[in-house]
Amino acid sequence: MSGNAQGPVLAVSNLSKSYGPTRVLADVDLSVQPSQVVVVIGPSGSGKTTLLRCCNGLEVADRGRIEVCGTTLFSDGRLLRDSELNALRTRVGMVFQSFNLFPHLTVLQNVTIGPRRIRRKAPSEAVEQARALLHKVGLADKADALPGTLSGGQKQRVAIARALAMEPQLMLFDEPTSALDPELVGEVLQVMKALARDGMTMLLVTHEMNFAREVADVVVVMDHGRTVESGPPSTIFSAPSQARTRAFLQAVIER
Numbered sequence: 001m002s003g004n005a006q007g008p009v010l011a012v013s014n015l016s017k018s019y020g021p022t023r024v025l026a027d028v029d030l031s032v033q034p035s036q037v038v039v040v041i042g043p044s045g046s047g048k049t050t051l052l053r054c055c056n057g058l059e060v061a062d063r064g065r066i067e068v069c070g071t072t073l074f075s076d077g078r079l080l081r082d083s084e085l086n087a088l089r090t091r092v093g094m095v096f097q098s099f100n101l102f103p104h105l106t107v108l109q110n111v112t113i114g115p116r117r118i119r120r121k122a123p124s125e126a127v128e129q130a131r132a133l134l135h136k137v138g139l140a141d142k143a144d145a146l147p148g149t150l151s152g153g154q155k156q157r158v159a160i161a162r163a164l165a166m167e168p169q170l171m172l173f174d175e176p177t178s179a180l181d182p183e184l185v186g187e188v189l190q191v192m193k194a195l196a197r198d199g200m201t202m203l204l205v206t207h208e209m210n211f212a213r214e215v216a217d218v219v220v221v222m223d224h225g226r227t228v229e230s231g232p233p234s235t236i237f238s239a240p241s242q243a244r245t246r247a248f249l250q251a252v253i254e255r
Helices: 047-055 080-091 107-116 121-135 150-166 182-197 209-217 233-238 243-254
Strands: 010-019 022-032 037-041 062-068 071-075 094-096 171-172 202-205 218-223 226-231
Touching: 010 080, 022 062, 022 202, 022 226, 037 047, 037 209, 047 202, 062 182, 071 080, 071 233, 080 202, 094 107, 094 150, 107 121, 107 150, 121 150, 182 202, 182 209, 182 226, 182 233, 209 233, 209 243, 218 243, 226 233, 233 243
Parallel strands: 037 202, 037 218, 094 171, 171 202
Antiparallel strands: 010 022, 010 062, 062 071, 218 226
């Protein structure tokens, strides 16, 4: 499901970005291999979301390099041209904190619009694919519903199905459960666990530590725009090498 078997699907090197005098990313290095799940954790304001948005060209860094699906997205302060960027984004799905569904379209129309308009799929093929994806995320019975009638968890599962409809090589998740009521978080995490089991390549930012421990191949800890440490969840959660990681985990797990 994730391409570019010759190297990482995503490679970030020496990435730095500032907003005025505030440095939000400081020489960040990160890579995601095919079929790997990389989870980024850290305190609010540590640069996690900015990093993710840079990896899809939604934010432009000041310096460094980003390679996505074998294409240089960003290098030496320069981003891909719009036409190339749009082509690359068809291979990179992104799920945001807010669901960003089209409120006037049904669930089925929300999922089919990208494949029909961008990938030029035949309507019948797009609908067949969309129904299969809605079944995958447990929403087959909501195909004709409008987003306004759905719960937050259902909306986020539609957003995941919509991203998957573009058949991405890489999925980016920006705190996909942070806007949900606590009782709705589990249904979204179950869908993401299923994607991980299916071998989807994912980079995700989350505050759900148990989920990170269970699903991640690699956990990256960020603080003040830097990667503090990274490693398998067994190491990061049980024997972190950095005092900053220990303090962060103690604060969030005891809360």
